[in-house]
């Protein structure tokens with residue numbers, strides 16, 4: 001069994017979790033720059049008062065301000081990716097570096113120049129950039145002024161941004177993604193869409209509105225991409241939400257179906273071009289009003305994506321039995337109950353390599369479009385030995401089993417999979433907790449949860465292992 005010759009092996013990061021330099025070269029404060037470290041950091045920004053306090057009086061530690069200073073280390077880091085043989089490197093453009101307030105008329109030239117240099121560096125090493133247009137951040141001004149994506153006003157602003165970067169990087173970037181994990185808005189509206197929910201009763205409507213506006217913006221980005229970069233490929237991105245029924249009771253199977261369709265309904269629109277029937281009924285029944293523009297239906301229908309990308313970390317189990325439902329334990333954002341057949345990471349995310357094969361088959365059957373796994377990995381605490389080495393066999397084991405699952409999906413099931421970018425190929429700030437100690441990388445970065453450290457980069461044991469995986473095109477695991 002082997003991967004196709006064109007298979008794109010690589011790694012992934014996001015601008016705000018890696019770059020730092022949060023106010024350098026004209027960048028504006030973004031939504032991620034106002035989030036403290038800690039498990040409650042996402043929930044903390046659910047109300048406007050907390051947000052204002054963090055903008056006006058930024059006290060405490062905000063990990064994204066410096067992150068791992070990729071902004072100044074990118075040459076060294078890309079050289080290390082090249083040493084592993086990366087064929088692709090996924091990162092995002094920070095919208096606030098290009099439009100510091102989100103609604104500025106002209107772009108910030110110094111921000112544009114940074115990504116020019118970054119993509120040139122990738123090219124120098126023969127690495128294809130895979131660029132996410134929006135990965136959980138934007139100028140915080142867009143939240144305070146418009147309540148983020150809850151407002152349609154963001155659609156033309158985003159269109160201006162996307163057209164600017166498409167035109168600028170049209171000779172440098174051939175693979176694009178619109179919104180990272182678009183379904184996350186339902187779970188974490190501020191992180192996903194810059195939306196503040198002051199009244200919990202309005203949460204659902206605000207989330208659906210924000211998602212609708214993002215869907216239209218995503219479709220317009222596809223349209224602009226085809227006009228400006230006709231040879232490029234543009235995809236959507238969803239957080240995999242495969243659920244297992246806890247028991248074989250029909251109710252549990254229904255709960256599984258319901259949970260999955262709620263998480264994939266936005267991808268349904270991006271890949272098929274229209275809202276699923278059940279969702280239209282649901283919105284009407286719940287009296288959820290979207291702000292729909294006259295051309296929205298046409299825009300969605302005519303601008304579906306070229307491929308579907310997704311992140312995969314774990315699966316969930318769902319139960320309608322209240323005694324079982326009390327046993328929470330998957331640790332990830334989707335909730336669900338603990339699956340007794342699976343082991344968990346130190347952060348409680350359940351480890352399920354076969355679930356990746358399930359996800360690949362599920363998405364390929366559902367959309368019949370090429371797939372791209374753009375995030376996968378194990379967040380774990382690493383121990384640096386006296387000689388400086390990090391023996392992360394647990395990470396190698398995790399990745400090996402997931403790569404085997406991809407192999408099976410390609411070879412046995414016939415899934416068309418374009419590539420694989422492991423998450424946090426270099427250690428970065430955790431999105432959910434802001435910690436550094438939740439590490440995913442092949443490259444260790446000397447920095448702790450309080451922001452102390454030299455930022456020195458060093459190769460972990462998994463570095464050489466992944467280099468061999470890529471060199472053998474997935475044969476040597």
Ligand code: BG6
Nearest residue numbers: 014181311379429430431432433
């Ligand atoms: C995905 C996000 O949900 O999971 C990433 O797209 C994030 O931004 C990743 O970092 C892993 O989550 P965490 O919380 O461990 O960083």
